[in-house]
Amino acid sequence: MARQTWQQRKAQAIPRGISIMCDFFTDRAENALLWDQEGRRYIDFAAGIAVTNTGHRHPRVVAAISRQLEKFTHTAFQVAPYSSYIDLAEKINQLTPGGHAKKTAFFTTGAEAVENAIKIARCATGRSGVIAFSGAFHGRTFMAMALTGKVQPYKAGFGPMPAEVYHVPFPSALHGISTQDSLRAIENLFKADLDPQRVAAIIIEPVQGEGGFNVAPPELLHALRELCDRHGILFIADEVQTGFARTGKMFAIEHAGVVPDLIIMAKSLAGGMPLSAVCGRAGIMDAPPPGALGGTYAGNPLALAAAQAVLEIIETEHLAERAKQLGERLRETLASLKEVTPEIAEIRGLGAMIAVEFQDAGSGEPNPAFARKVQEKALEQGLILLTCGTHANVVRFLFPLTIEEDLLTEGLHILSTAIRV
Incomplete structure (x- = not known):
């Protein structure tokens, strides 16, 4: 069936609120490559929005799912439990930062994990206020949407938002916002609008995803940890996009040496299978009563099997170290382009979680048109790129950490x- 026919059927069958970047329809995928229904090949620098850090259809992931498929696909853990849930929870408890006692609960999506982290924080503290950051992305469900620091397209038309969610600026040297500006905004919030004794949690992405791959300065994360300890507030790290070796460490918060109270994960946890988790201090995680947490599909056995395989791949194939090496190659390419491309304002990120921000060469204003042009030109040549940022003027790079060297070279070419055109 022709691509145009599928496009027509899509328009008739699927609501326009589901925005779709590529105009083709995927037929198959392998590691860092996709092929469409017409047989055209694409290098994937998106990885399903940071979901396939271990590549499409890694043999170990496929084998693990296949083995579980031969046993059972679903019982609902809350009805008829299975040991793989406990095995993976123990592994996550071990891998996450901090030597304290921890517990982990599994869910299905990143937004669902965010919602449950807030539930847990409110229940554990007896407080209701939550502080998030401008430019943040935490999901599209209502509490997650309220926490998200970007109106278009995520919040417009969906109000009112859940109450007692407050935003403060996220640091950005390029845009003149310092760590002190962010901390001062919190202190001003405490003086003008919000008693710190009513705040349950501060939630932050160690590297903002949709916000433009802005890296939280270590001094900010340390100051937030101290502020939380001082006021009895819980520190929540949203590692949905940053987790599982993408930044050169298993979790991005480790770069700062800060230990959160709760850590949220999803995306690359299960190599493409729907699985998310909240891991935290045991006493905090035990605050909600029996029946308050869970979900019909939460901790699906196929997804758990995939996640165990993903963790083995990250360890045995040394993907955290490889993320650093891949990121260096990408930075070198972007740095050489910056010398001849005045629209490149900044190159930033950690490990292989790198982005480039574009501004107008004359005015210094955000240049989303240039970012969109780069994306379109790259796609014409068979390279899939994603844009992001509050002004949609950032191109982010999320290729699988298992990408072959020759494909990386081809993609960078x-x-x-695309940037030079």
Whole structure:
């Protein structure tokens, strides 16, 4: 069936609120490659929005799912439990930062994990206020949407938002916002609008995803930890996009040496299968009563099997170290392009979680048109790129950490051509 026919059927069957970037329809995928229904090949620098850090259809992930498929696909853990849930929870408890006693609960999506982290924090503290950051993305469900620091397209038309969610600026040297500005905004919030004794949690992405791959300065994360300890507030790290070796460490918060009270994860946890988790201090995680947490599909056995395989792959294939090496190659390419491309304002990120921000060469204003042009030119040549940022003027790079060297070289060449055009 022709691509145009599928496009027509899509328009008739699927609501326009589901925005779709590519105009083709995927037929198959392998590691860092996709092929469409017409047989055209694409290098994937998106990885399903940071979901396939271990590549599409990694043999170990496929084998693990297949083995579980031969046993059972679903019983609902809350009805007829299975040991793989406990095995993976123990592994997550071990891998996350901090030597304290921890417990982990599994869910299905990143937004669902965010919602449950807030539930747990409110229940554990007896407080209701939550502080998030401008430019943040925490999901599209209502509490997650309220926490998200971007109106278009996520909040417009969906109000009112859940109460007692407050935003403060996220640091950005490029845009003149310092760590002190962010901390001062919190202190001003405490003086003008919000008693700190009513705040349950502060939630932050160690590297903002949709916000433009802005890296939280270590001094900010340390100051937030101290502020939380001082006021009895819980520190929540949203590692949905940053987790599982993407930044050169298993979790991005480890770069700062800060230990959160709760840590949220999803995306690359299960190599493409729907699985998310909240891991935290045991006493905090035990605050909600029996029946308050869970979900019909939460901790699906196929997804748990995939996640165990993903963790083994990250360890045995040294993907955290490889993320650093891949990131260096990408930075070198972007740095060489910056010398001849005045629209490149900043190159930033950690490990292989790198982004480039574009501004107008004359005015210094955000330049979403240039970012969109780069994305379109790259796609024409068979390279999939994602944009992001509050002004949609950032291109982010999320290729699988298992990408072959020759494909990375080819992808970087296409990128160079697209930026120069």
